[in-house]
Amino acid sequence: MQLYLYSIGISIPIILSMVWFFFHTIDSSRKKRVFLAKDSAAKKNLIKSPKVIKKKEKYYQLNTHAIKLNLYSKSHFNNYIVERIYQNIIIANYWLNEPFHTEFVRLLQFVGNNKLWIKDPKTREIIINTRDNTEKLNTQISMNVLSLSEVLESVIFEVYAYLKHKKVFLKSDVQNSILSASIYVLIEAGEIDSVCQKLGIFPSDKKSLRSALIDIIYVNLSNKRKTIIDENYCIVPVPMTKIYAEVLFISNQYPYTFSRENPSKPNIKLLPYVPEKQLRSIV
């Protein structure tokens, strides 16, 4: 009996304390919720400092590939000097406008394919009588000549430098005077007669030869532009005779011989078909 009463006496305070604890926790959680609600409202009213958003860095590939332009292939020129003119005049200035680009390339190809020469003004013609293997006498003429492609290169650069010095910056003006200067040089070639025969021109004098060559080489130009080139018209007149004489004085001389009795006709190639352009990088 004693034990029974003892167990009841212990269990009652335990139950009471548990009930108290239960009610206390509910009350405290309610109080806490109210406090938190108040706190969040206060926080909303505060001015927020801007947050730094850390994004993952993106790496873009650098644009390092070479720029490609619509150009003519180097292999069509057959002459490193002509190739150099193309590099320094057309590519360096980005003169890719048509029809100038194609017409100038046609002229360069004509000069590069045919090894033309100009008689040196300081030279002396010496006739040489030699014997060949069969003891037959051959009469040959020797003289100093200048390479036409070298003269053409220097004349074009001189004209370009002159116009730059005189502050002529209009593209069409400079291009016209360059085209005109190159025809001026081409007429002075030593083999111009056989060139004319091959091209089927029979000019009476230098002026008609000049216009005929312009008609044949610069095919796609307009008639108005052809007359401008023929007369070498520019805002600042270009002193062609002076420039040409200066260039002849500087350029290299080469000894040259050709047969007098039956001059072998030089292998003049007709104006070749200008090939298609291709995308080419300039580096």
Added chain:
Amino acid sequence: MLDEQITKTIPSNISLIEIPVIRNKKIYFIRAKERVDQENKNYLRSILIMIDNELVTTNFADTVVFLAEIRKFERGNKQNYYTSIEHHNGDLNLKVTLTDGYIYISTVEALAIIEMHKHALQGMSLIRIVEDELIMTAEMIAHYLNENQMLNKKS
């Protein structure tokens, strides 16, 4: 073809020297001299004759024939290749035909040419001229003429 092969191997130690013979008529000898530095010696490789702007002979044998025709020129001969005799005001004159035109040589000038030829051979070794003559093509001659500034206009 042969010309091309020879011009590829043009010997560089050879120089052409102009020896004036008769200045009034523009007659010159041209001596092809070979300089051998190892032996410190000069060899004569060829003698050419130039009249005005024309190289009349371009090998030694032709030069000898030309000089022989001059030496015996009073007799004359229809077989003579370079010269012929012409009488003018009672004088005998030797007519040398060139590719463009001709010139006349008097007896005294003929003597002078032969005299000058003797001098032209002096001071050089003649061993190589007969057996080992330098056979020059037109391209080689033009190359040497250009090297020795003989293709420039005389001012």
